[in-house]
Amino acid sequence: MKKKILSLMFLVVFAVSFVSIQSGFAKDKEPIKVGILHSLSGTMSISEVSVKDGELLAIEEINANGGVLGRKIVPVIEDGASDWPTFAEKAKKLILKDKVDVVFGCWTSASRKAVLPVFEKYDHLLFYPVQYEGLEASKNIIYTGATANQQIMPGVEWLLKNGYKKMYLLGSDYVFPRTANLIVKAQLKAEGGILVGEEYTPLGHTEYSTIINKIKAAKPDVVFSSLNGDSNVAFFKQLRAAGITAEQIPTMSVSIAEDEIRGIGAENLIGHFAVWNYFMSMDTPNNKPFVKRYKKRFGQDRVTDDPIEANYFGVYLWAKAVEQAGTTELDAVRESLKGLTFDAPEGLVMIDPTNNHTWKVVQVGKVNAEGQFDILYTSDKWVKPDPYPPLVSNKVVIEPGKVVEIKK
Amino acid sequence: MSPEIFISQIFNGLSLSSILLLVGLGLSITFGIMGVINFAHGEFLMIGAYSAFITQSFFIKYLSADLLGFYFFVALPVSFIIAAFIGFILEKFLIRFLYGRTYETILATWGVSLILQQLARNIFGANNVDVSSPTWLRGGITISEGLQLPYNRLFILAISTICIIGMYCFFYRTAKGRVIRAVMQNRTMSACLGVPTSKVDAFTFALGSGLAGIAGCVVSLLGSIGPSTGQNYIIDAFMVVVLGGVGKIVGTIAGALAIGISSSLFEFITTSSMGKVIVFSLIIVFLQWKPQGMFTLKTRKLD
Numbered sequence: 001m002k003k004k005i006l007s008l009m010f011l012v013v014f015a016v017s018f019v020s021i022q023s024g025f026a027k028d029k030e031p032i033k034v035g036i037l038h039s040l041s042g043t044m045s046i047s048e049v050s051v052k053d054g055e056l057l058a059i060e061e062i063n064a065n066g067g068v069l070g071r072k073i074v075p076v077i078e079d080g081a082s083d084w085p086t087f088a089e090k091a092k093k094l095i096l097k098d099k100v101d102v103v104f105g106c107w108t109s110a111s112r113k114a115v116l117p118v119f120e121k122y123d124h125l126l127f128y129p130v131q132y133e134g135l136e137a138s139k140n141i142i143y144t145g146a147t148a149n150q151q152i153m154p155g156v157e158w159l160l161k162n163g164y165k166k167m168y169l170l171g172s173d174y175v176f177p178r179t180a181n182l183i184v185k186a187q188l189k190a191e192g193g194i195l196v197g198e199e200y201t202p203l204g205h206t207e208y209s210t211i212i213n214k215i216k217a218a219k220p221d222v223v224f225s226s227l228n229g230d231s232n233v234a235f236f237k238q239l240r241a242a243g244i245t246a247e248q249i250p251t252m253s254v255s256i257a258e259d260e261i262r263g264i265g266a267e268n269l270i271g272h273f274a275v276w277n278y279f280m281s282m283d284t285p286n287n288k289p290f291v292k293r294y295k296k297r298f299g300q301d302r303v304t305d306d307p308i309e310a311n312y313f314g315v316y317l318w319a320k321a322v323e324q325a326g327t328t329e330l331d332a333v334r335e336s337l338k339g340l341t342f343d344a345p346e347g348l349v350m351i352d353p354t355n356n357h358t359w360k361v362v363q364v365g366k367v368n369a370e371g372q373f374d375i376l377y378t379s380d381k382w383v384k385p386d387p388y389p390p391l392v393s394n395k396v397v398i399e400p401g402k403v404v405e406i407k408k
Numbered sequence: 409m410s411p412e413i414f415i416s417q418i419f420n421g422l423s424l425s426s427i428l429l430l431v432g433l434g435l436s437i438t439f440g441i442m443g444v445i446n447f448a449h450g451e452f453l454m455i456g457a458y459s460a461f462i463t464q465s466f467f468i469k470y471l472s473a474d475l476l477g478f479y480f481f482v483a484l485p486v487s488f489i490i491a492a493f494i495g496f497i498l499e500k501f502l503i504r505f506l507y508g509r510t511y512e513t514i515l516a517t518w519g520v521s522l523i524l525q526q527l528a529r530n531i532f533g534a535n536n537v538d539v540s541s542p543t544w545l546r547g548g549i550t551i552s553e554g555l556q557l558p559y560n561r562l563f564i565l566a567i568s569t570i571c572i573i574g575m576y577c578f579f580y581r582t583a584k585g586r587v588i589r590a591v592m593q594n595r596t597m598s599a600c601l602g603v604p605t606s607k608v609d610a611f612t613f614a615l616g617s618g619l620a621g622i623a624g625c626v627v628s629l630l631g632s633i634g635p636s637t638g639q640n641y642i643i644d645a646f647m648v649v650v651l652g653g654v655g656k657i658v659g660t661i662a663g664a665l666a667i668g669i670s671s672s673l674f675e676f677i678t679t680s681s682m683g684k685v686i687v688f689s690l691i692i693v694f695l696q697w698k699p700q701g702m703f704t705l706k707t708r709k710l711d
Contacts, residue, residue: 234631
C-alpha cells in the first residue's frame with residue numbers, strides 16, 4: 001500500500017515536472033503574433049491588398065531566416081473593409097483578443113485617425129506605411145511613409161525650381177488634400193509661386209470636363225493633384241480626350257504610384273509627374289532583388305510601390321528592434337526603435353528618435369510608357385522628417401507623443 | 409470667359425445633358441405610366457456599364473485584336489438587352505404589386521437598389537473596373553486652338569439623339585406607342601377598351617430600364633465603373649424629370665438641357681459644389697412657380 005502511494009506520488013511529481021518543462025520549452029519557441037489590419041474589401045482594397053502582401057513577404061522572409069529571437073512570426077490578418085469604425089473595432093480585437101505584439105496597417109488618414117485612440121488607450125504599437133499630411137506624432141505609431149516635408153513640399157520646390165511657377169491645385173474633398181494644399185499655398189507664397197486656381201471634388205466624382213476647361217482658362221504651368229481613388233481614372237481620361245498633353249500642362253500627383261498607374265492606364269499618364277520616396281524603377285542594390293522576390297511570390301504582373309515598400313521595411317525594422325531589445329515587451333521595443341536604421345530597398349532609412357517618423361530620400365519621377373517612373377530628381381541624402389512644418393504650424397515635437405506650441 | 413471656353417462649356421453642358429436625358433427618359437416614362445418612383449433606376453445604368461465591361465472582356469479573350477475597335481457597337485445593344493431583361497424581371501416579381509402605392513415604391517426600389525449594388529460588388533469585386541475607349545473614340549476635333557471637342561462626347565451626343573428620335577417615333581408613330589400613351593393618359597379607360605395594361609406596364613418598364621442601360625454603356629467611356637456608378641447620376645436624373653414635367657418626352661429633353669447646361673456654366677463660374685447648390689436652388693424656385701414642371705401631360709384624370 002505504502003509502496004503504491006509512493007509510486008503514485010512519484011508519478012504525479014514526474015508528470016507535473018514534465019508538463020512544466022514542456023511549457024517552459026514551448027514558451028521559448030512560442031510564435032510571436034503580429035496583427036495586419038488593412039482594407040481587403042471595399043473601395044480602398046485596390047491599394048491596401050498590395051501593402052498587406054508586402055508585409056507578408058517580409059514576415060515570410062524573416063521566418064525563413066530563423067524568425068525573431070528564435071521564434072516564428074505568425075500574422076493575424078484582419079479586414080478593415082474600407083470602413084473607419086470597422087478599423088477601430090478590428091484594432092481592438094487584435095490587441096485584446098489575439099494579443100498581438102504589434103500591428104501593421106491602415107492607408108487613409110481617416111482610418112489612422114479612427115484607430116489612433118485605440119492604440120493610445122491600450123498603449124500599443126502601429127506601423128503606418130502611407131505618406132500623409134503630417135501634423136501628428138503619436139508615441140503609439142511609427143510612420144514609415146513620408147510626412148509633408150518629405151513629399152509635398154519638396155515636390156512643390158522641385159516644380160518651382162524647374163520653371164513651373166503657376167500652379168493649379170486640384171484635390172479630393174477630405175482632410176488630406178485640404179491640409180496638403182494649405183501647405184502648398186503657404187509655400188507658393190514664401191517661395192515665389194503663383195496660385196491660379198484651387199478646386200475640390202467629392203471622392204468618386206467622375207465629371208471633370210468643366211474643371212478641365214477651368215484649367216485651360218487659367219493656363220497654369222502645372223496642376224498639383226491630390227485626387228484620390230477612382231476619380232483619377234475619370235480625370236486623366238477626360239484630360240487626354242480634351243487634347244491636353246503632359247507637354248502642355250503636366251500634373252504632379254502625390255497619390256499615384258505604380259499600383260494606381262495599372263488601374264488608370266499608363267497611356268493616360270505618360271509624361272505626368274509624381275513625387276515619392278521609393279520607385280519600383282530605383283537602381284539600388286536592395287531594390288532589384290526585392291522587386292524580384294515580390295513578383296515571384298505574388299505574380300509577375302504585380303508591381304511594387306512606395307507604401308508597399310514602406311511597411312515591408314517596417315516589418316524588418318520592428319524585427320530588428322525586438323532582436324536588439326531581446327524581448328517583445330513594448331517599452332523596450334520602443335526604446336530600441338529610436339534612431340534604428342535599416343538598409344531598405346529605397347536605401348538606408350532611420351526612425352527619428354523624437355517624432356517616430358522615418359528619415360528617407362525624396363524623388364520625383366515621370367511616368368513612361370511601361371507604367372514605370374523615370375526618375376528625374378533624387379535628394380540623394382535622406383531628409384529629416386518634420387511632421388509640423390514651421391510654414392503652417394507653430395508646434396514642435398520634443399519626444400514621441402509630446403507636442404508643444406512655440407511662440408513665434 | 410473667352411469665346412472658346414464659352415463654346416466648350418456649352419458643349420460640356422450638352423454632353424452632360426445627353427447622359428441625363430438617357431437616364432431621365434426611362435424614369436419619366438415609368439413614373440408617368442405607372443406612378444412608380446424607381447430609386448433602382450441608377451442601378452440599371454450600372455448594369456449597362458458592367459455589360460459594356462463584360463462585352464469588352466469577351467472581345468479581348470475570344471476574338472482577334474482587330475475586332476476590338478468594334479466591341480462598342482456590340483456593347484450598346486447588349487447593355488440595352490441585359491438592363492431591359494433585368495427590368496422586366498423586376499417588374500414581374502416586385503413592381504407590379506406596388507402599382508398605385510407611390511410611397512411604398514420608393515422604399516421597395518431603394519431596397520432593390522442596395523441589393524443590386526451589393527450583387528455587383530460580389531460579382532465584380534469592390535474595385536472599380538475600367539473600359540478602355542476604342543481607339544477611334546480617342547482624341548477629338550480641333551476647331552480652333554484651345555477648343556477641342558472630344559470624339560467620345562460627340563459620340564455620346566449622337567447616341568442619345570438617336571435614342572430620342574427613336575423613342576419619339578415609337579411613341580407617336582407606332583400602334584404600340586399609341587397604346588402606351590393611352591395607358592399613360594387614362595389607365596382605367598384603356599383597360600375598358602381592351603388594352604392589356606399589365607403587359608404594357610411590363611414592356612414600358614423594361615424599355616425604361618434598357619435606356620438606362622444604354623446610358624451606362626456610354627458613361628463607361630468617361631470614367632471607371634463601380635457598384636455605385638448609378639448613384640452619381642440618379643439624383644440629377646430625378647431633377648430632370650421633376651423639372652421637365654412627368655411623362656413627356658419634350659419635358660425630359662427641356663429639363664435635361666436646362667440642368668446640364670446651367671450646371672456646367674455655374675460650375676465654371678463658381679466651384680463644383682457651389683455650382684450644384686445654385687442649380688438646385690434655381691430648381692426649387694422654379695417649382696414654386698410651376699409645380700408641374702416645364703411641360704405637363706394633359707389628362708382627363710381628376711387629381
